[in-house]
Amino acid sequence: MIALLLVALLLGAWQLYAVHGPVDDLILPAPSEIATALWEDRALLWDNFLVTAQEVALGIVAALVVGFACATALHFWRPLRRATYPLLVASQAVPIVIVAPLLIVWLGFGMAPKVAIIALICFFPIVVTTLDGLGRVDRDTLRLLRTLDASRWAAFRFAEAPAALPAALSGAKIAVAVAVIGAVFAEYSGSSEGLGHLILQAIPQLETARAWAAVVVLAAFAVALFYALDLAQRRLLPWTTNERTS
Amino acid sequence: MHSTPSPATASAPALDGQGIRVEAATRRYGAVTAVEDLSLAVSPGEVVAVVGPSGCGKSTLLSLVCGLERPDAGTVAADPAALMPQRDLLLPWASALDNAALPLRLRGAGRREARAAAAPVLAEFGLAGFERARPGELSGGMRQRVAFLRTLLAGKPVLCLDEPFGALDAIARAEMQRWLADALAREPRTVLLVTHDVEEAVLLGDRVAVMSPRPGRVVADLRVDVPRPRVATDPAVVELRARALAALGGEAAA
Ligand SMILES: Nc1ncnc2c1ncn2[C@@H]1O[C@H](COP(=O)(O)OP(=O)(O)O)[C@@H](O)[C@H]1O
Numbered sequence: 001m002i003a004l005l006l007v008a009l010l011l012g013a014w015q016l017y018a019v020h021g022p023v024d025d026l027i028l029p030a031p032s033e034i035a036t037a038l039w040e041d042r043a044l045l046w047d048n049f050l051v052t053a054q055e056v057a058l059g060i061v062a063a064l065v066v067g068f069a070c071a072t073a074l075h076f077w078r079p080l081r082r083a084t085y086p087l088l089v090a091s092q093a094v095p096i097v098i099v100a101p102l103l104i105v106w107l108g109f110g111m112a113p114k115v116a117i118i119a120l121i122c123f124f125p126i127v128v129t130t131l132d133g134l135g136r137v138d139r140d141t142l143r144l145l146r147t148l149d150a151s152r153w154a155a156f157r158f159a160e161a162p163a164a165l166p167a168a169l170s171g172a173k174i175a176v177a178v179a180v181i182g183a184v185f186a187e188y189s190g191s192s193e194g195l196g197h198l199i200l201q202a203i204p205q206l207e208t209a210r211a212w213a214a215v216v217v218l219a220a221f222a223v224a225l226f227y228a229l230d231l232a233q234r235r236l237l238p239w240t241t242n243e244r245t246s
Numbered sequence: 247m248h249s250t251p252s253p254a255t256a257s258a259p260a261l262d263g264q265g266i267r268v269e270a271a272t273r274r275y276g277a278v279t280a281v282e283d284l285s286l287a288v289s290p291g292e293v294v295a296v297v298g299p300s301g302c303g304k305s306t307l308l309s310l311v312c313g314l315e316r317p318d319a320g321t322v323a324a325d326p327a328a329l330m331p332q333r334d335l336l337l338p339w340a341s342a343l344d345n346a347a348l349p350l351r352l353r354g355a356g357r358r359e360a361r362a363a364a365a366p367v368l369a370e371f372g373l374a375g376f377e378r379a380r381p382g383e384l385s386g387g388m389r390q391r392v393a394f395l396r397t398l399l400a401g402k403p404v405l406c407l408d409e410p411f412g413a414l415d416a417i418a419r420a421e422m423q424r425w426l427a428d429a430l431a432r433e434p435r436t437v438l439l440v441t442h443d444v445e446e447a448v449l450l451g452d453r454v455a456v457m458s459p460r461p462g463r464v465v466a467d468l469r470v471d472v473p474r475p476r477v478a479t480d481p482a483v484v485e486l487r488a489r490a491l492a493a494l495g496g497e498a499a500a
């Protein structure tokens with residue numbers, strides 16, 4: 001309710017500023033123009049959205065799988081963790097714009113380099129939250145498992161991994177918004193389709209409203225993805241929500 | 247005594263070992279001496295209730311017996327022991343059935359096999375219909391029963407129960423005491439039962455070991471020669487309860 005009111009207020013102010021303010025509408029189109037573009041270009045937006053959505057979804061899934069595996073490895077071998085953690089953090093500081101062309105050289109112009117870039121972006125938050133989840137299993141639970149003759153692997157399989165799963169999804173939730181921006185940058189670096197590509201084309205064509213319409217779709221997608229992950233977390237791993245209420 | 251064989255009996259281990267022998271054991275945590283010069287022997291099939299002020303090293307004693315800790319001095323020898331910890335520590339994502347069946351899975355049974363073996367035991371202990379419920383959906387008493395079944399299904403001759411009913415209200419507690427006495431009558435084990443409730447100790451134990459404040463030692467070892475089932479109002483129970491309390495109080499004053 002309050003959220004809706006806030007959005008309406010923002011849109012109203014934006015509309016007034018775009019129409020009466022000093023900024024040219026080629027730089028900042030009014031919400032009404034963006035809405036018109038959304039409607040008129042809906043087929044174009046939809047086709048490109050499908051491409052970007054696929055890249056982002058695949059990228060997040062890849063990051064979840066690889067991130068979980070890496071977090072597990074780092075969890076099992078502390079020396080490895082100490083050695084590679086700074087490297088992991090440093091990798092996050094490398095701007096995508098720099099890495100993207102390299103990945104395109106390696107992986108070609110298709111979907112693969114985009115998926116790789118998005119996975120790269122989501123990888124770090126997922127590793128961090130998963131490691132945290134793995135490490136947060138009760139010491140007493142692990143002791144109990146020992147009295148039940150659990151091997152190190154069994155302790156992971158029956159206690160640590162299930163505890164870390166919701167943590168991994170939390171990492172993915174954190175990564176969602178950045179993943180969408182990552183997709184745009186990935187498409188900037190070389191592609192013939194996707195919303196990022198659409199934005200890149202629309203701006204020199206002075207189709208600013210269309211570019212903004214693409215941004216609106218991207219933002220809506222990020223929100224939808226966030227809530228989809230939230231729902232997955234609650235559906236697949238319901239004890240995390242039970243825990244909070246009990 | 248029940249004479250009908252119960253499904254749980256299938257997993258009952260033989261009680262032909264040594265039981266528990268703790269001799270002059272000392273365990274320190276840094277500057278804190280949790281137990282000092284503690285001696286306690288439990289014969290196979292015997293139930294010994296341990297009472298003592300909080301922080302006197304009761305949980306430490308169980309950790310020693312389960313092999314989770316080693317004594318800094320003295321010796322601890324015991325048949326393989328399963329621990330029922332003070333907090334139930336059920337896995338929140340697993341169903342009641344899977345929590346109870348966990349020790350079977352840890353010994354290599356497949357999921358289906360473990361469930362098939364645990365389900366009748368669960369039903370027998372009043373949890374029929376709750377097999378699929380997660381711990382968060384169970385009452386305190388049910389959780390304790392699942393935790394106890396998990397300990398039982400570990401199939402070890404020794405059970406170390408750490409304040410198993412501490413978190414329950416009086417009614418649930420009385421019910422659980424009856425139920426534990428039943429379970430042990432059907433399926434005898436060597437039991438070390440820690441409790442802070444002296445009456446519970448007398449109702450359930452063959453012996454009551456009273457510990458001193460930290461560093462913990464056994465300062466009184468009372469034999470409970472009262473036939474089962476026991477009731478709290480039995481004069482013999484009342485008298486033993488008074489003796490145990492006196493032993494506790496005497497130590498607290500010292
Ligand atoms: N892992 C540990 N590290 C440090 N101190 C401990 C540890 N476990 C127990 N203690 C200390 O040892 C003493 C006895 O603890 P515990 O055996 O848990 O007592 P009880 O179960 O009788 O309440 C306490 O003072 C406690 O703080």
Ligand SMILES: [Mg+2]
Nearest residue numbers: 304305332408
């Ligand atoms: Mg304790």
